[in-house]
Amino acid sequence: MVRNNQQADSVIASVDHIKQLNSATIYKVIEKYAPISRVKIANVSKLAPASVTKITRQLLQQGIICETARQASTGGRCAISLAPNTDNIHVLAIKIGQKTLSLSCYNLAAEQLTTKKIKIKSEDEQQLLAFLISEIDNFIKKQQKNMGKISAIAISLSGLINPKKGVVLYSPYHPLVNFPLANKIEQHFQLPTFIGNHTRSLALAEHYFGASKECLDSILISIHHGVGSGIIIEGKALLGQNFNIGEIGHIQANPAGRQCHCGNFGCLETEVSDRVIVEKVAIAIKQGSFTRLSLDSLNIEKIYQAAEDNDPLCQKIVEDAATYLGKAIAILINLLNPQKIIIAGKIIRAKTSLLSTIEQCIAHQVLPNFQHKVQIETSLLEPDTTLAAFALIKQAIYEGDLLQQIHG
Ligand SMILES: [Zn+2]
Incomplete structure (x- = not known):
């Protein structure tokens, strides 16, 4: 009985995972070839037209993509094209430096909309967490008042990080040891939160946007x-x-x-x-x-x-x-x-x-x-750029971990 339940759970989990991966594939195709019709998305992604219709409907409902001007197809008929609705989704990217906390709001086109730098004041992990939560809270409130909601948070910092569990194993500059940073931020703000080592996130940012x-x-x-x-x-x-x-x-x-x-x-x-x-x-x-x-x-x-x-x-x-x-x-x-x-x-x-x-x-x-x-x-990027943390959000979207959780 237990075994059957486990098997059923694992089948459901793998179906969900395939849905996430297919959504991510379609989003990547739209981002790369926009404006693009649903027919072309199916051709490029090799996914069934019915799946493309279903997934693009969901992405439209979430406000992640939008329909654009009709595009003449080769057969003379007109097809509606799709494009990323990049300006509609805003995310918060944070760099915890040795002495400075940098917070930036980006849209999904990697355009920085607002940014702020603050001197870090903390003696221990609880103080640092309280400081982070207070500054993130201030930033989000101001951001939401002016430009709309935040859909996800990412943080990069130096040290040994377990990005899968969201844990800082060791930080050379701050008193964080085996500290579940992503979980704490996620619980407080009820937003999907990702963390990563700054240099490895910067490598990803160079790959997505730079050299x-x-x-x-x-x-x-x-x-x-x-x-x-x-x-x-x-x-x-x-x-x-x-x-x-x-x-x-x-x-x-x-x-x-x-x-x-x-x-x-x-x-x-x-x-x-x-x-x-x-x-x-x-x-x-x-x-x-x-x-x-x-x-x-x-x-x-x-x-x-x-x-x-x-x-x-x-x-x-x-x-x-x-x-x-x-x-x-x-x-x-x-x-x-x-x-x-x-x-x-x-x-x-x-x-x-x-x-x-x-x-x-x-x-x-x-x-x-x-x-x-x-x-x-x-490098084409500033060494301390918050674009490194933004790259963690981009990675989560491309790998299917985030796409179904965000909406504009
Ligand atoms: Zn050494």
């Missing part, structure tokens, strides 16, 4: 307070069963290097992060190295800009960092054979030295056949 838009296999390397990566294979973010693929900051770059916060020695992060580069320049200035920069006004932006302007000290330090980075990137290319590597972070201000050094490493350390197939580019 890797035209390719299916790409790796984003982000240099910030640490070093991380996000890997996209066949158009999907590589997560695995343990959810945290891409921690390249802890590849050993210099066996004789300093101890990393992870406990090991000479990790890539101990040679390449923004903080380490500022330290290296400061030490060199104290030792009398020639540079246009002075100790009292030193910051990472000035160092990267000076490297780009051929300041000898800054250029040398960026090239040393890029050599370690290039070694790790060469390992990734040999392992994964991607079409594109995207470098993100303030370091891309020093683009000339950075890219030429990385390209030299690739020329010497990557399989010749792979070298010619990979392009190295800099």
Whole structure:
């Protein structure tokens, strides 16, 4: 009896799942080819015309798509076309940074409608949660008054995240350990909520909207307070069963290097992060190295800009960092054979030295056949953009997890 019930439940679950996937497929086809008729949707999606009619009716009722001007078909008859009703659905995308909370409202065309930045004040997880809820509440109330309802929330932050369960396993900047963040936000606001590691979400955002838009296999390397990566294979973010693929900051770059916060020695992060580069320049200035920069006004932006302007000290330090980075990137290319590597972070201000050094490493350390197939580019998005969190909502729509829960 129990068994039969379980079987029945699993059949219902799989039918629901197929419905979700079919809806997502149809939405993607409409988004890509709009304006498009139902007949063409059926042709492109390979779904039965009856399913297309049923699903598009539901998407119309939800306000996710709309009927557009009639389009002449080849047979002389007119067919109503469909297009995404992107401006009708609004979502909230949040970045929890080290010191700053950024909140933005987007429509489904990835257009940012409003945005706000606030300094984070919190001592422990309960304070942080109360702060988040209060700021999200203020933002949503103001947003809804001016522009209409919010349909979903996504949050990106640094650290180890389980996006399936919505749990922050570890955060380097905030007191969150095994904390069910998505669940808490979802319960409070009664809105579908997604969370993800910021660098991996940024990789997804580059894939949907930025530098890797035209390719299916790409790796984003982000240099910030640490070093991380996000890997996209066949158009999907590589997560695995343990959810945290891409921690390249802890590849050993210099066996004789300093101890990393992870406990090991000479990790890539101990040679390449923004903080380490500022330290290296400061030490060199104290030792009398020639540079246009002075100790009292030193910051990472000035160092990267000076490297780009051929300041000898800054250029040398960026090239040393890029050599370690290039070694790790060469390992990734040999392992994964991607079409594109995207470098993100303030370091891309020093683009000339950075890219030429990385390209030299690739020329010497990557399989010749792979070298010619990979392009190295800099990110098109701001490192802290809330578009990273928005990409989590886009992903949920494309994978069928969200489409049936939202409406305009
Ligand atoms: Zn480490």
